Amino acid sequence: MEENPAQKLSGFEELLDDPTTNKITAGLIAFFLVFLGINSFDLMANNDNVRSIIDGDSDWTISFEEEIVTLSDSVIVGDGDTETMEFSIDESLLSDGFYIGGFSIQLTYTETSGIPADPADSVFTTLVQNDFAALWDDENNTKSGSSTDGSSIDLYLRAYEGYDGSDKNMTGYNEIQVLGPWIVSGQGIGTLSLDVSVETSALAFTTDNEEEVNITVSIITFKPTAIN
C-alpha cells in the first residue's frame, strides 16, 4: 500500500499543533542559546587565563641564601671510654624562612697531658643513627671519622633531599609550585647524637688517661628564592 507522505511524519504535526507550547519552546530555545553563548564566552575567558599561564614561561631557577648556625661543646673522654654528645636542634635556631640543609661537624683536640713530647691521642667518632630527621643513607654523608695525630675530624650529614647549595632549575606554573619541594619543614629537627671515643698514647713512665675533645656543629640553613 502506498504511504501518504503527509502521514509519515504526522507525530511532528500533532506535537506542533499548540501555539502556546510552540511559543514557550521557542522562548526556551532562545534562552538556551543566549545562556550557552554567555557560558561559553566565560569558559573561553577562563581557558585564555589558564593557557597564558600554562603556555608561558614555566622555567624557574631556585637560588639559595645560606646561613650557618653554629653550636659547640666539649667533652673530656677517658682512655678507652665512649661518650655520647647530644645537640638539640629546633626551629628557634633558624631565621625566618630558613630550612636546614645539612650539618657539618668538626671535632678538634690537642694533646692536653702537658708532658713534653707526649704523642697525640687517638679520637674516634660516629654519628648515632636514630629517628633524627636526616638523610642517613645519602652518599655524600660522612658519618664517622678518626684522628691519631691531633688533626681535626670532619663529618657531614645531609638533612634536606637534593640540597647542596647550588642553584636548581625547576618547571612549574607558579612560584608556589616550584618552591614546594624546598619549603618542607621538619627536616633536621630533633636531637643530633654522636659517639666520641678516645685511646690515649703516653710516653713510658708517664700517665695520660683522658683527652678533651671540642665539637663544633655547623647547621647549614638555606632560604630558597624562585626566579622566573
Place this chain on the structure above:
Amino acid sequence: MAQESLAPVAAITNMILGIITILMSNRGDSQSSHKRFSALLIGWTFIFLSLYNLAETLLVQYYFFVAPTAIDLGLVSLQGITGRDTLVLIQLGADAALNIIMLVMAMHIPKDMGRGDSWNSLVILVITLYCIVVPPLVFLGGFRYAAFQMLIWVAVGIFWTHTYIHGIIQEHKTGEEHYRSESKASAVLLLIWFGWQMIWWLSAFTFLNNEWFVSVLTQLETPPTAIWLVAVNLGWSIGAVIICALLAGEAFRTSKRGLTAISLTVFVVFFLGFANWIQDTLLLDAYYSCIEGNCETESSIFELVNYLTSGVLIYLLKPLLLVYLMVQFQIIDTSKEENRNLTRIMILLILLIISSSVIELIQSMIPIPQMISGSLLAIGVIFFIGWEEKITESFIGSANSSDIDSIQGDGFNDQMLRNTSLLMSLLVTYIIVLAVIFANTGV
C-alpha cells in the same frame, strides 16, 4: 571515606534487565509492534549501558578512575597499554551507541513521530550508520570530537522538553488524562537521560561549572579549540534549562492538581542543584590550586557529594526509571503469565540491588558494623519476598489506561523487529572488535 564503586552493580543490573527486556519484547505478541520496538530500544539501552559500565569497572579495577564526563568530552587519551586502551575505546563506542539510541527513542516515546515502513527502516539505518561511522571517526580524529555528540543531547533535550510542555499545557486546557501521560513519560525520559546533568543547574547559572573546569583545562597538553569549549557547555546548559522547565511545569501542575511521585522526583533533583552548588563553592580554591598554587589532591567531600548525587542518578536511578517507564506505560506486555514472572524478577531485582547498594554506600560513609548492614539487607530481602506480590501489583497495577494508550505507533513487522535485535548484537560485537583492533594498532 572511600566509596564503593557503583559501576559493577550497574553493569550486572543493566545486563540482566537488558536480557529480560529483550526476551519480553519478543514475547509480546499481543502488543503493538511500536511498543515492541520501543521495548527493544530500552532493552538494548540496558545492554549498551552494561557494556559501558563493565568497561568502566575493569578500568577502575585495573587501570585508573574514569569519570563519565571524561568520556563524554573526550578527555581521555591512549597510553599504549592494550587492555586499558581497549576498555576506553569500548566506552567511547558504547557512548556513541547510547547517544543515537537516545535520539531514536525520542522519535518513538512518548509520541511516534513517523509512520510507515520507510520511516522505520530509516530509523534502523541511522542507528547502524551512526554506530559504524562515528566511533572510528572519534578514534582517528581525536577523542575530543566525542564532545560534539552533545548536539544530540541538545536536540533530544529540547524535543522532550517541548513534548513535556505540550502535555502540561494541553492537560491544563482540556483536562484530558492522556496529556498527563505524555508529560509524565517525557519527564521520566528527561530524568533518565539528563538527570545527572540537571543537578549542576545552579552551578551552570552561576558559571561555577566553568570555574570547576579550570582544573581540567590545566591538564590539557594541547590548547582546546573554541568550538570544543562550546560543546563542553552544551551538556550543562541544556541540563539547567530542562530542570527549570520541569520545575516550572511540575510546580504549576502541583498547585492545580496535587503532588505526584514524578513532581517529587523533579523537586528532589532540583534541590540537589543547591547541594552541588555549595560543594562547588566550597571547593573553588581546590579547582584553581593547579595554576595558583600546588595542585590539591581529590577532595573526599567532592567524592562523597558526587557519589550521592550524580553517581546514584547515573548508576541506580537510570535503570529504575527505565523499568518504571516500561511497566507504567506497558511497553512490555505484563498481562501474559510468562511475562509476569519476568516482570517480577525485573522489579524485585532492581529494588533489591538499589537497597543493597544504598546500604553499602551508607556503610562506606558511616562506619556502622557489617552485622547491622547485613541485618538491614536481610530485612529488605524478607520484606521484598513477603510483599513480592503486592510490590509487583503496585507497579503493574498503577498503570492507568491513559498511560497505556499514550505510547502508540505502528509499522514494524516481525521480520524488522528480529532484524533490529540481530543488528544490535552485531553492533555490540563491532564496537568491541573495533576497540581491540584500534587499541592493538595504537590508532
